[in-house]
Amino acid sequence: MLTTPAVSKPVDDAEQGFVLRDLTYDYRRLRAPRRRGRPALGGVSARASSSAVALLGPNGAGKSTLFRILSTSTSASGGSFAVAGYDSAGSAGSLAEYRRRIGVVPQRFRAPHGYTCREVLAYVAWLRQVPRAAVADNIAEALVLTGLAEYGERKIGTLSGGTLQRVALAQALVSRPRLLLLDEPTVGLDPAQRESFLANLGEVRRRGTTTLLATHLVEDVAVFAHEVVVLNEGRCAYAGRLASFAETADGQPVPGAAISAAYQRIIETGADG
Numbered sequence: 001m002l003t004t005p006a007v008s009k010p011v012d013d014a015e016q017g018f019v020l021r022d023l024t025y026d027y028r029r030l031r032a033p034r035r036r037g038r039p040a041l042g043g044v045s046a047r048a049s050s051s052a053v054a055l056l057g058p059n060g061a062g063k064s065t066l067f068r069i070l071s072t073s074t075s076a077s078g079g080s081f082a083v084a085g086y087d088s089a090g091s092a093g094s095l096a097e098y099r100r101r102i103g104v105v106p107q108r109f110r111a112p113h114g115y116t117c118r119e120v121l122a123y124v125a126w127l128r129q130v131p132r133a134a135v136a137d138n139i140a141e142a143l144v145l146t147g148l149a150e151y152g153e154r155k156i157g158t159l160s161g162g163t164l165q166r167v168a169l170a171q172a173l174v175s176r177p178r179l180l181l182l183d184e185p186t187v188g189l190d191p192a193q194r195e196s197f198l199a200n201l202g203e204v205r206r207r208g209t210t211t212l213l214a215t216h217l218v219e220d221v222a223v224f225a226h227e228v229v230v231l232n233e234g235r236c237a238y239a240g241r242l243a244s245f246a247e248t249a250d251g252q253p254v255p256g257a258a259i260s261a262a263y264q265r266i267i268e269t270g271a272d273g
């Protein structure tokens with residue numbers, strides 16, 4: 001029977017965030033080193049200090065490449081990053097531990113239709129090497145945090161798109177990640193589903209998980225983000241507080257239109273924050 005798990009306590013924003021130091025990545029070095037063009041990342045430096053960071057940028061800006069580096073599915077060609085107690089330059093944390101503490105929510109989450117939500121989460125917990133004694137609690141906590149406490153025994157094939165995307169978030173949380181990477185997770189959801197997903201995400205980031213949300217939807221940025229990083233053509237065009245980005249007074253709601261206008265200005269002028 002499901003009991004209410006002890007959900008980890010919210011933590012101070014000051015413990016959150018990340019540092020990117022001159023990160024470079026060049027796909028051409030792998031396939032066609034002499035090909036003309038630019039590297040996917042041409043020296044990205046940025047700093048964030050909150051747990052709610054939106055990553056914006058036009059197609060090809062380098063967002064997915066940055067995610068691949070932060071999730072360690074590929075290594076940067078140069079530069080380093082520090083996040084969640086780990087420094088890729090070697091000064092802090094272990095790579096093995098860091099890998100266990102990353103959660104990734106893809107744009108389109110897929111899982112076998114015949115599995116229950118709990119089975120999917122148990123499988124991911126096994127992949128992530130969650131200690132056996134912690135698995136049941138972690139699964140229960142992930143289901144509660146994503147509003148899926150009643151869905152543990154539901155089969156994946158019976159879920160709506162919005163609920164399935166909450167399972168995507170739950171599976172990313174099952175190892176209690178300290179870094180959560182989300183790649184346009186609300187694409188295809190209707191407004192009510194998006195609102196519910198973002199509410200869950202807000203709860204997650206208040207639990208102490210540095211959350212980096214790549215999105216093209218300014219409404220999501222307005223609801224979720226405290227800070228914004230904008231990539232353009234493989235470089236950081238802006239990194240800072242959402243309120244400064246949209247030129248809104250701190251503490252005031254930031255309208256989506258102001259975010260959109262600031263974003264366009266930065267992309268068009270190449271302004272550097």
Ligand SMILES: Nc1ncnc2c1ncn2[C@@H]1O[C@H](COP(=O)(O)OP(=O)(O)OP(=O)(O)O)[C@@H](O)[C@H]1O
Nearest residue numbers: 027028039040057058059060061062063064065066
């Ligand atoms: N596997 C690959 N092989 C070669 N070049 C690639 C590969 N993946 C991405 N690129 C190139 O690297 C650059 C950055 O791509 P990336 O996918 O990181 O950008 P993005 O901001 O995530 O774009 P999108 O919003 O379209 O997903 C682009 O010029 C892209 O063409």
